[in-house]
Amino acid sequence: xxxxxxxxxxxxxxxxxxxxxxxxxxxxxxxxxxxxxxxxxxxxxxxxxxxxxxxxxxxxxxxxxxxxxxxxxxxxxxxxxxxxxxxxxxxxxxxxxxxxxxxxxxxxxxxxxxxxxxxxxxxxxxxxxxxxxxxxxxxxxxxxxxxxxxxxxxxxxxxxxxxxxxxxxxxxxxxxxxxxxxxxxxxxxxxxxxxxxxxxxxxxxxxxxxxxxxxxxxxxxx
Amino acid sequence: xxxxxxxxxxxxxxxxxxxxxxxxxxxxxxxxxxxxxxxxxxxxxxxxxxxxxxxxxxxxxxxxxxxxxxxxxxxxxxxxxxxxxxxxxxxxxxxxxxxxxxxxxxxxxxxxxxxxxxxxxxxxxxxxxxxxxxxxxxxxxxxxxxxxxxxxxxxxxxxxxxxxxxxxxxxxxxxxxxxxxxxxxxxxxxxxxxxxxxxxxxxxxxxxxxxxxxxxxxxxxxxxxxxxxxxxxxxxxxxxxxx
Numbered sequence: 001x002x003x004x005x006x007x008x009x010x011x012x013x014x015x016x017x018x019x020x021x022x023x024x025x026x027x028x029x030x031x032x033x034x035x036x037x038x039x040x041x042x043x044x045x046x047x048x049x050x051x052x053x054x055x056x057x058x059x060x061x062x063x064x065x066x067x068x069x070x071x072x073x074x075x076x077x078x079x080x081x082x083x084x085x086x087x088x089x090x091x092x093x094x095x096x097x098x099x100x101x102x103x104x105x106x107x108x109x110x111x112x113x114x115x116x117x118x119x120x121x122x123x124x125x126x127x128x129x130x131x132x133x134x135x136x137x138x139x140x141x142x143x144x145x146x147x148x149x150x151x152x153x154x155x156x157x158x159x160x161x162x163x164x165x166x167x168x169x170x171x172x173x174x175x176x177x178x179x180x181x182x183x184x185x186x187x188x189x190x191x192x193x194x195x196x197x198x199x200x201x202x203x204x205x206x207x208x209x210x211x212x213x214x215x216x217x218x219x220x221x222x
Numbered sequence: 223x224x225x226x227x228x229x230x231x232x233x234x235x236x237x238x239x240x241x242x243x244x245x246x247x248x249x250x251x252x253x254x255x256x257x258x259x260x261x262x263x264x265x266x267x268x269x270x271x272x273x274x275x276x277x278x279x280x281x282x283x284x285x286x287x288x289x290x291x292x293x294x295x296x297x298x299x300x301x302x303x304x305x306x307x308x309x310x311x312x313x314x315x316x317x318x319x320x321x322x323x324x325x326x327x328x329x330x331x332x333x334x335x336x337x338x339x340x341x342x343x344x345x346x347x348x349x350x351x352x353x354x355x356x357x358x359x360x361x362x363x364x365x366x367x368x369x370x371x372x373x374x375x376x377x378x379x380x381x382x383x384x385x386x387x388x389x390x391x392x393x394x395x396x397x398x399x400x401x402x403x404x405x406x407x408x409x410x411x412x413x414x415x416x417x418x419x420x421x422x423x424x425x426x427x428x429x430x431x432x433x434x435x436x437x438x439x440x441x442x443x444x445x446x447x448x449x450x451x452x453x454x455x456x457x458x459x460x461x462x463x464x465x
Contacts, residue, residue: 147379147380147383151363151376151379151380152363152366155366155367156366157366161362161363161366164355164358164359164362165359165362165363165380167355168352168355168356168359168384168391169383169384169387169391171352171391171394171395172387172390172391172393172394175394175395175397175398176394176397179397179398194397197394201390208386212379212382212383215300215375215379216376216379219372219375219376219379220372220376222371222372
């Protein structure tokens with residue numbers, strides 16, 4: 001357990017001190033959200049209606065940006081082989097690294113979403129649930145992205161392939177995330193049922209995705 | 223199952239089955255098309271366009287059948303290391319993707335006269351589209367990993383992950399929106415389609431299923447032979463290098 005925590009701390013520290021990971025994701029998130037009104041016109045009513053969907057889609061794209069880095073550096077310099085030979089099960093390694101990706105990408109993006117919501121004229125009442133739904137949904141995003149990262153480890157053009165493999169799997173997260181925020185901003189339905197399903201999706205991927213990631217890592221390192 | 227594990231034996235059995243299977247497939251498809259075009263009555267509401275159903279519905283079934291087949295073959299290749307499961311999973315993906323595509327296109331052509339538009343973001347159409355994307359992901363993964371052993375295992379993992387996700391995606395898309403008519407053949411209380419339309423539909427479904435199996439066998443045979451040629455070539459190069 002303590003070695004898993006140490007691995008998690010190491011990954012978060014590396015991402016933090018290396019810089020770039022979180023900053024690039026946040027910058028990308030901002031750029032995508034800025035482009036949307038430029039493409040659709042400055043109609044504030046329209047923007048406030050589509051804001052939940054735009055914020056969620058842009059968040060998915062932004063968090064995929066750094067996903068192919070989850071295992072990449074450790075694979076290149078050989079530390080992944082050391083981790084695989086060590087006492088820690090590869091599933092726990094994959095889980096700790098996915099969790100580190102969530103903390104360095106998912107959480108900052110979720111915290112930045114309300115600022116971008118202002119740009120899109122999202123009603124203020126929806127902000128708590130916007131952040132809450134993103135904090136609850138992004139673990140699923142990071143853990144599923146880790147499967148794609150492990151599958152495409154060491155391939156050329158792995159980033160594009162990763163997006164093609166993983167984005168279709170995000171359909172449920174997107175639907176229930178947007179449903180939660182929309183219900184909070186326009187009503188009339190209660191936002192809690194989709195929010196709870198979102199939590200369930202995250203919890204399920206927390207348990208199941210590391211198994212698949214570890215299996216994929218084994219095929220990549222053989 | 224294990225008798226077929228030997229590729230040579232599989233090839234000899236496939237060689238014997240394929241001509242018969244091809245004959246039966248074309249016979250059934252011929253009967254099905256005859257029934258569909260000349261025997262089945264036009265629908266009182268939809269008119270002749272209802273006949274798109276005879277291609278659309280079997281293709282949609284086979285799209286899901288294909289993915290299920292890939293998932294089962296993937297388990298076979300990951301768990302039991304069955305040497306042909308790999309080949310089966312790889313060759314089923316393009317065929318399944320094609321059937322999914324045909325189902326989408328015929329559905330869109332059927333939607334134009336019925337719903338007044340080629341595409342609606344209805345739950346079933348959307349799940350089908352996502353299924354098509356999952357197929358594309360599998361094919362792309364096969365294409366980008368050169369070493370067949372790793373490609374097989376990676377694609378198998380992806381196929382199983384996708385298979386677990388398909389019901390979740392279907393459920394969530396259902397929650398999201400629904401306009402397509404609900405299931406009308408396999409449901410509690412018997413089918414809601416008239417037998418005069420149901421018989422040709424089943425004949426066509428059987429014909430298309432055989433077509434899938436036939437194409438799959440042909441593709442598997444081609445894949446095994448391709449791998450052999452590859453291995454022979456490699457041996458040849460190595461021998462030339464040694465000499």
